[in-house]
Amino acid sequence: xxxxxxxxxxxxxxxxxxxxxxxxxxxxxxxxxxxxxxxxxxxxxxxxxxxxxxxxxxxxxxxxxxxxxxxxxxxxxxxxxxxxxxxxxxxxxxxxxxxxxxxxxxxxxxxxxxxxxxxxxxxxxxxxxxxxxxxxxxxxxxxxxxxxxxxxxxxxxxxxxxxxxxxxxxxxxxxxxxxxxxxxxxxxxxxxxxxxxxxxxxxxxxxxxxxxxxxxxxxxxxxxxxxxxxxxxxxxxxxxxxxxxxxxxxxxxxxxxxxxxxxxxxxxxxxxxxxxxxxxxxxxxxxxxxxxxxxxxxxxxxxxxxxxxxxxxxxxxxxxxxxxxxxxxxxxxxxxxxxxxxxxxxxxxxxxxxxxxxxxxxxxxxxxxxxxxxxxxxxxxxxxxxxxxxxxxxxxxxxxxxxxxxxxxxxxxxxxxxxxxxxxxxxxxxxxxxxxxxxxxxxxxxxxxxxxxxxxxxxxxxxxxxxxxxxxxxxxxxxx
Amino acid sequence: xxxxxxxxxxxxxxxxxxxxxxxxxxxxxxxxxxxxxxxxxxxxxxxxxxxxxxxxxxxxxxxxxxxxxxxxxxxxxxxxxxxxxxxxxxxxxxxxxxxxxxxxxxxxxxxxxxxxxxxxxxxxxxxxxxxxxxxxxxxxxxxxxxxxxxxxxxxxxxxxxxxxxxxxxxxxxxxxxxxxxxxxxxxxxxxxxxxxxxxxxxxxxxxxxxxxxxxxxxxxxxxxxxxxxxxxxxxxxxxxxxxxxxxxxxxxxxxxxxxxxxxxxxxxxxxxxxxxxxxxxxxxxxxxxxxxxxxxxxxxxxxxxxxxxxxxxxxxxxxxxxxxxxxxxxxxxxxxxxxxxxxxxxxxxxxxxxxxxxxxxxxxxxxxxxxxxxxxxxxxxxxxxxxxxxxxxxxxxxxxxxxxxxxxxxxxxxxxxxxxxxxxxxxxxxxxxxxxxxxxxxxxxxxxxxxxxxxxxxxxxxxxxxxxxxxxxxxxxxxx
Numbered sequence: 001x002x003x004x005x006x007x008x009x010x011x012x013x014x015x016x017x018x019x020x021x022x023x024x025x026x027x028x029x030x031x032x033x034x035x036x037x038x039x040x041x042x043x044x045x046x047x048x049x050x051x052x053x054x055x056x057x058x059x060x061x062x063x064x065x066x067x068x069x070x071x072x073x074x075x076x077x078x079x080x081x082x083x084x085x086x087x088x089x090x091x092x093x094x095x096x097x098x099x100x101x102x103x104x105x106x107x108x109x110x111x112x113x114x115x116x117x118x119x120x121x122x123x124x125x126x127x128x129x130x131x132x133x134x135x136x137x138x139x140x141x142x143x144x145x146x147x148x149x150x151x152x153x154x155x156x157x158x159x160x161x162x163x164x165x166x167x168x169x170x171x172x173x174x175x176x177x178x179x180x181x182x183x184x185x186x187x188x189x190x191x192x193x194x195x196x197x198x199x200x201x202x203x204x205x206x207x208x209x210x211x212x213x214x215x216x217x218x219x220x221x222x223x224x225x226x227x228x229x230x231x232x233x234x235x236x237x238x239x240x241x242x243x244x245x246x247x248x249x250x251x252x253x254x255x256x257x258x259x260x261x262x263x264x265x266x267x268x269x270x271x272x273x274x275x276x277x278x279x280x281x282x283x284x285x286x287x288x289x290x291x292x293x294x295x296x297x298x299x300x301x302x303x304x305x306x307x308x309x310x311x312x313x314x315x316x317x318x319x320x321x322x323x324x325x326x327x328x329x330x331x332x333x334x335x336x337x338x339x340x341x342x343x344x345x346x347x348x349x350x351x352x353x354x355x356x357x358x359x360x361x362x363x364x365x366x367x368x369x370x371x372x373x374x375x376x377x378x379x380x381x382x383x384x385x386x387x388x389x390x391x392x393x394x395x396x397x398x399x400x401x402x403x404x405x406x407x408x409x410x411x412x413x414x415x416x417x418x419x420x421x422x423x424x425x426x427x428x429x430x431x432x433x434x435x436x437x438x439x440x441x442x443x444x445x446x447x448x449x450x451x452x453x454x455x456x457x458x459x460x461x462x463x464x465x466x467x468x469x470x471x472x473x474x475x476x477x478x479x480x
Numbered sequence: 481x482x483x484x485x486x487x488x489x490x491x492x493x494x495x496x497x498x499x500x501x502x503x504x505x506x507x508x509x510x511x512x513x514x515x516x517x518x519x520x521x522x523x524x525x526x527x528x529x530x531x532x533x534x535x536x537x538x539x540x541x542x543x544x545x546x547x548x549x550x551x552x553x554x555x556x557x558x559x560x561x562x563x564x565x566x567x568x569x570x571x572x573x574x575x576x577x578x579x580x581x582x583x584x585x586x587x588x589x590x591x592x593x594x595x596x597x598x599x600x601x602x603x604x605x606x607x608x609x610x611x612x613x614x615x616x617x618x619x620x621x622x623x624x625x626x627x628x629x630x631x632x633x634x635x636x637x638x639x640x641x642x643x644x645x646x647x648x649x650x651x652x653x654x655x656x657x658x659x660x661x662x663x664x665x666x667x668x669x670x671x672x673x674x675x676x677x678x679x680x681x682x683x684x685x686x687x688x689x690x691x692x693x694x695x696x697x698x699x700x701x702x703x704x705x706x707x708x709x710x711x712x713x714x715x716x717x718x719x720x721x722x723x724x725x726x727x728x729x730x731x732x733x734x735x736x737x738x739x740x741x742x743x744x745x746x747x748x749x750x751x752x753x754x755x756x757x758x759x760x761x762x763x764x765x766x767x768x769x770x771x772x773x774x775x776x777x778x779x780x781x782x783x784x785x786x787x788x789x790x791x792x793x794x795x796x797x798x799x800x801x802x803x804x805x806x807x808x809x810x811x812x813x814x815x816x817x818x819x820x821x822x823x824x825x826x827x828x829x830x831x832x833x834x835x836x837x838x839x840x841x842x843x844x845x846x847x848x849x850x851x852x853x854x855x856x857x858x859x860x861x862x863x864x865x866x867x868x869x870x871x872x873x874x875x876x877x878x879x880x881x882x883x884x885x886x887x888x889x890x891x892x893x894x895x896x897x898x899x900x901x902x903x904x905x906x907x908x909x910x911x912x913x914x915x916x917x918x919x920x921x922x923x924x925x926x927x928x929x930x931x932x933x934x935x936x937x938x939x940x941x942x943x944x945x946x947x948x949x950x951x952x953x954x955x956x957x958x959x960x
Contacts, residue, residue: 193915299733
């Protein structure tokens with residue numbers, strides 16, 4: 001269906017009706033809809049139209065209209081997801097329901113350390129609003145999503161080790177169901193403790209809108225760190241990474257907020273792709289693996305108290321003393337500069353060639369074993385593809401990124417992505433008991449794998465819950 | 481039905497059949513069943529028989545038999561709950577399924593900081609097994625429950641502020657469903673990150689076995705604190721408690737593990753009931769409210785590092801300097817001794833008279849406001865009843881305990897408990913947006929309030945979920 005067809009399409013009547021509900025600005029079509037049709041990772045579809053409600057009541061009215069007229073809805077928040085979970089398909093028959101104007105209400109309860117917020121608010125705007133009171137929402141991501149997307153994908157991020165995932169930081173939600181009434185349901189509230197039956201909000205967190213559209217939420221806020229210390233550690237061998245994690249956890253305990261691993265390949269390609277990045281390694285020699293370790297403390301330094309730099313130095317010195325075979329080198333530096341290298345990797349790899357990025361998770365003890373297996377087998381099965389793993393070793397997550405350099409034979413193979421994903425996912429799930437989606441979610445990209453790896457019984461549960469929550473077509477992944 | 485009737489009951493055939501499945505020791509009747517028929521808070525029923533399987537497979541076989549023969553099942557773990565959620569009713573027709581022999585397997589994964597355990601294992605046994613590796617399960621309770629009960633009630637406890645509830649510390653579960661097959665389902669695993677659709681285990685946590693019996697679990701383990709410091713703080717007025725919480729959170733941050741409040745009434749009655757307890761207050765004068773504050777740190781003290789006692793003293797001195805009107809006094813002491821006073825309160829109040837204990841939760845800013853309202857209105861509505869609140873102010877929880885002294889007119893009123901509960905619960909839920917069960921769960925005691933306060937829509941969701949998981953009669957509360 002082309003845009004010209006759309007102008008003549010039967011949707012014109014619906015567009016007029018929905019404009020009377022949401023105002024002209026609340027319904028966009030044609031060129032104005034284009035930004036909502038393309039996702040963060042080259043996924044592109046065609047929307048029948050884009051709805052932009054400004055309140056839960058408007059979401060309800062818009063959803064009710066679509067359900068009664070059998071128009072499938074794809075909810076979209078910040079559209080920063082990487083699994084094609086927030087964009088329409090190519091049919092031109094789906095309505096995108098964007099939360100980008102549902103961003104008016106934000107109320108901090110400083111005593112409760114919680115914030116009630118519309119689901120269309122950007123993470124950066126939330127944190128800007130909390131900052132004057134010394135608080136923040138502790139999910140650290142490279143992207144800047146809207147809250148509804150973070151909840152519906154249960155985002156994780158680089159400080160999971162300390163603050164957990166989004167699920168852990170949600171106290172309550174308001175959802176709109178895809179039923180003829182566009183029913184509004186409140187689940188949970190500002191309470192931190194509430195054991196009065198089923199915690200139904202859990203069903204809506206991490207399920208990409210399959211059971212309803214999250215329109216408002218109450219979130220836990222944490223105190224902003226006032227001190228930090230960071231270092232790049234070079235493990236003697238990849239097998240030293242896990243003992244190093246245990247040693248550091250044992251020696252700096254409460255302060256540890258990040259334990260990330262970056263493979264030499266990932267760093268090298270990133271430094272090549274993004275020349276403004278500084279190569280921090282002696283003689284420019286990038287090691288096989290590098291760890292980013294960060295300590296944070298939430299109160300202001302006091303006289304007589306050791307700085308976190310000193311705490312980290314002491315802990316590393318103790319490790320050198322007692323287990324000299326674990327740590328080859330340690331580079332200290334301003335936290336922000338070290339993080340820049342880490343946060344540049346996704347973009348750096350994207351520029352380096354054709355990128356297939358798998359978002360895996362394992363028991364912590366299995367991460368490096370898995371990477372080792374892939375490193376060994378990859379050149380045989382996929383010659384020319386470069387293994388560029390990096391990620392959250394501290395919580396078992398790894399972004400297993402595979403790069404086929406521009407112009408290489410592998411890059412030209414149309415089946416490369418499917419073949420790589422199938423091989424990696426099956427090895428991860430079947431051989432290692434791992435997850436094929438540590439934090440990114442299902443979306444269109446992982447639908448086939450959800451279908452394959454999910455027991456039929458759990459699909460039937462999803463169908464049963466969908467039937468009583470949002471029986472109409474809603475969201476991208478089919479969980480039933 | 482008397483025990484003599486039972487001997488002649490139609491259950492004899494079932495008992496014989498079940499003994500062939502579970503062995504003689506696995507099925508108990510008569511006097512041997514008595515301990516399983518009485519709960520922790522005077523609730524007593526009559527069981528048709530008691531099943532004591534030793535493995536998930538045996539649970540499955542026993543459940544399958546009961547379902548096929550239409551025998552309702554009441555799962556029971558440590559039987560330490562206080563809402564009559566694990567004991568049979570008076571009909572003599574329900575089978576108690578005890579997990580007390582399902583306690584053979586416990587496997588620590590030290591790299592993953594997780595432990596896979598049978599659901600019948602006692603909390604104390606779990607911690608004893610983890611202790612040699614410097615780890616523990618961070619849910620701190622006065623009682624010593626079995627793990628399955630902790631999961632099915634989503635226990636909270638006195639260090640919630642730091643470690644969260646049970647829900648936050650569960651990675652995976654195995655459940656047996658009450659269907660004709662006694663189906664065994666595994667939900668989650670040892671992974672800390674897994675975003676592959678619905679996180680179904682959440683619906684089994686905190687729902688008292690309504691959807692299935694948890695038989696195994698994988699739990700997060702935390703590092704045992706190596707240093708601690710505690711103090712009893714006397715706030716200048718009850719309204720200073722909340723600002724003190726904020727000040728202390730801001731000044732000791734990561735170290736704060738407990739912020740408990742105890743009313744003077746609760747302390748006085750406890751000291752009277754339990755004479756071996758030492759009165760720690762100057763001249764024996766118990767203040768209006770006392771706070772128990774605890775700091776913990778998970779690593780061994782190092783040279784040049786401030787002790788936690790010093791950190792706490794410094795923080796309190798800063799508060800005295802900057803906000804002299806908040807804190808009237810501070811008593812330092814060995815952590816264990818201060819905790820003994822706090823942990824003795826439930827037993828002390830129980831001995832002081834007829835006790836009606838409400839397990840409420842609020843936004844943190846509302847806890848003291850609510851207590852204040854009740855303190856004002858109680859003497860008018862319930863003369864002679866003493867308000868003895870204590871609990872977890874740091875997370876919004878309060879055990880609002882009401883004591884009618886032995887022999888008082890109020891104590892003799894048969895409607896006292898029902899009238900008190902209705903008044904307190906309605907005020908908490910309707911006027912303050914609070915919860916009538918912060919951490920104890922529903923059980924028989926709160927069933928009527930669940931029925932009253934739960935929207936019909938959520939009950940219909942529970943029925944839908946129950947229909948596809950455990951369609952037969954299972955557990956005490958009816959959630960649908």
